[in-house]
Amino acid sequence: MTYFIAQILPYITVTVFILGVIYRLWRWAASRIVHNITLSPFPQTKTEVLGIYLREILLFRNVFNFDRPLWVGAWPMHIALLNVIGGHVVGFYFLGKQFVYLGASEALSKYLSNLLGTVFGIILLAGLLYLLYRRVAIDKLRQVSNPSDYLMLLLLIAIVSVGNFMRLVPEYGMHYEPVKEYFTTLILFQPAAIPEGNPFFITHLLLAQILIMVLPFSKLMHLFGMFGMRWIENRVYKEPAPGLPNVDVAAARARGTGLSSAGSTDVA
Structure with a gap:
């Protein structure tokens, strides 16, 4: 079973x-957008569109404005998740010595790497537990939740819990070097056995792979979908929506109504 989890399942x-x-x-790309559904206020330039993108993606502006209690849990959780994923990649690649490039000693770099990983791991777990609590405790959320919502949260909580346990209990943790060597063998298509045979690492790896395989077919695809949605809703508004009742689109275009071309000043 360990052989399958460590040396075959990663490629699947x-x-x-x-x-x-x-x-x-x-x-998503093949779906036809019948109407121009750019939302008001209509951005007039690509710079304005970029500003909306950044505010929504980095700050969750809409969530902050319309559901502050959700933002309190969701925004820190996503920031922590970003740092945990980035910390895994950077930490294992540089063997915890990434802060040496910022002037720290190797010992201090490893200490900071472990400290930040632990802090963000705890924040991530707290955020996930808070989101699960909301789905259970708030009646309106409970009514629109389905089993997959709970399963995804429980899977994430399990992955993070095992990871935090390995950090907080060093004797069950993993050192940077053997983990880097293991993933290097996977990349080179020469998969090796899981280092040290750590059962917690095996569990962590298995759960993470299950999550990665399920992600494209779950609501977690909002990781990619939010960019397309932002483009549809916040792109520069240039033309009247075709096919609206009582609107002669050809005549409107001839007059320049709704278009951004120079000299089009007529108003319908």
């Missing part, structure tokens, strides 16, 4: 993830 996971994401993106 990556294949399912890539094909699943491509399929979902293709489905």
Whole structure:
């Protein structure tokens, strides 16, 4: 079983993830947008569109404005998740010595790497537990939740809990070097056995792979979908929506109504 989890399943996971994401993106891209649904206030330049993108993606502006209690849990959780994922990649690649490039000693760099990983891991777990609590405790949320919502949260909580346990209990943790060597063998298509045979690492790895395979077919695809949604809703408004009742689109275009071309000053 360990052989399958460590040396075969990773390739299945990556294949399912890539094909699943491509399929979902293709489905979205192939969908016909009948009307121009740019939301008011209409951005007039690409710079304004970029500003909206950044505010929504980095600050969750709409969530902050319309559901402050959700923002309190969701925004820190997503920031922590970003740092945990980035910390895994950077930490294992540089063996915890990434802060040396900022002037820190190797010992201090490893200490900071472990400290930040632990702090963000705890914040991430707290955020996930808070979101689960909301789905259970708030009647309106409970009514619109389905089993997959709970399963995704529980899977994330399990992954983060095992990871935090390995950090907080060093004797069950993993050192940077053997983990980097293990993933290097996967990348080189020469998969090796899981280092040290750590059962907690095996569990962590298995749960993470399950999540990665399920992600393209779940609501977690909002990771990619939010960019497309932002483009549809916040792109520069240039023309009247075609097909609206009582609107002669050809005549409107001839007059320049709704268009951004120079000299089009007529108003319908």
